[in-house]
Amino acid sequence: MINDSFEFSSDDDSDNSPHDMEGNNSDLESGFADMNGVSLNSYGGVTSSAYSQMQIDLDRQHLLGNRNHVVESVIADGLEGLEHQERYERLLHRAQIEDLTEVSGIGCLYQSGVDRLGRPVVVFCGKWFPAHNIDLEKALLYLIKLLDPIVKGDYVIAYFHTLTSTNNYPSLHWLREVYSILPYKYKKNLKAFYIVHPTFWTKMMTWWFTTFMAPAIKAKVHSLPGVEHLYSAISKDQLEIPAYITEYDMTINGLHYFTPMPTQS
Structure with missing residues (x-):
C-alpha cells in the first residue's frame, strides 16, 4: 500500500569460449557398432565413456544456448534503450522550440x-x-x-x-x-x-x-x-x-x- 506517513531523509538511492563439439570416430570392432559417435555394446547399451561424452556435449550445447540467449537479450535491450533515448531527445528538441504557452x-x-x-x-x-x-x-x-x-x-x-x-x-x-x-x-x-x-x-x-x-x-x-x-x-x-x-x-x-x-x- 502507498505510504500514509513518511520519514524525511536524504536517500540516494571475459568468458572462455567452449570447445567445438567433436564426434567420436572409432574403428569397427567385433560386437560393437559406431553410430554418430555413440558406441553400442553387443547388448545394445551405451558404454560409460560414450555416455559421459554425450553428456558433456549436451552440457556444452546448453551453455552455448544460454550464452547466445543472454547476448541476444542484451542487444535487444540496448537497441530498445537507444530507441527510447532517441525518442526522448526528439521530444526535448520540440519542447525547446515549440510554443507551449x-x-x-x-x-x-x-x-x-x-x-x-x-x-x-x-x-x-x-x-x-x-x-x-x-x-x-x-x-x-x-x-x-x-x-x-x-x-x-x-x-x-x-x-x-x-x-x-x-x-x-x-x-x-x-x-x-x-x-x-x-x-x-x-x-x-x-x-x-x-x-x-x-x-x-x-x-x-x-x-x-x-x-x-x-x-x-x-x-x-x-x-x-x-x-x-x-x-x-x-x-x-x-x-x-x-x-x-x-x-x-x-x-x-x-x-x-x-x-x-x-x-x-
Whole structure:
C-alpha cells in the first residue's frame, strides 16, 4: 500500500569460449557398432565413456544456448534503450522550440523553491489540469521542458489532489505512455512524491499504478491528509500554492493541526 506517513531523509538511492563439439570416430570392432559417435555394446547399451561424452556435449550445447540467449537479450535491450533515448531527445528538441504557452499559462505545473535539503520542489495542482480539454502532447512537451534541467539532480514532487474531479484525470494509458518515455534519471533522482488531500480513488489508483506500472517509485510515494504535513519536508516560505488549496485545507483540518518536526540533514 502507498505510504500514509513518511520519514524525511536524504536517500540516494571475459568468458572462455567452449570447445567445438567433436564426434567420436572409432574403428569397427567385433560386437560393437559406431553410430554418430555413440558406441553400442553387443547388448545394445551405451558404454560409460560414450555416455559421459554425450553428456558433456549436451552440457556444452546448453551453455552455448544460454550464452547466445543472454547476448541476444542484451542487444535487444540496448537497441530498445537507444530507441527510447532517441525518442526522448526528439521530444526535448520540440519542447525547446515549440510554443507551449497553451499549457504553461494554465499554471498547473511549476517549480516552487527547494525542500529542507535543498532539492527543487515541483508542484502540480490537479484541479487546474484540464485533462479532457488540453493537447496532451503539448502537455508532455511542457513537462519535459520544465523537468529536464531539474531531474539532472535530486528533486521532489508535491501533487495537490485538492478539489479535483473526473475532468482532471488523464487516462491510465497516457500516464503509462509518459512514464515509459521519461528516461531513467526521472525515476532515479525523484526522492519523494507527496500526494496532498488524497481520496480513496487516488489511493487505489496510485497503488495500482506504482505496483504494476511504476514499482521503482512506489516507496517514494507518500499520501498526506493536509498541507501542514508537508512542512516537515518543505519550509512554508518555499511552498507557493494557490489560495483554494489552503482554504480547503483549513475547512477540513482547521488551524495549526500539525506541528512539523523537520529532520536534520
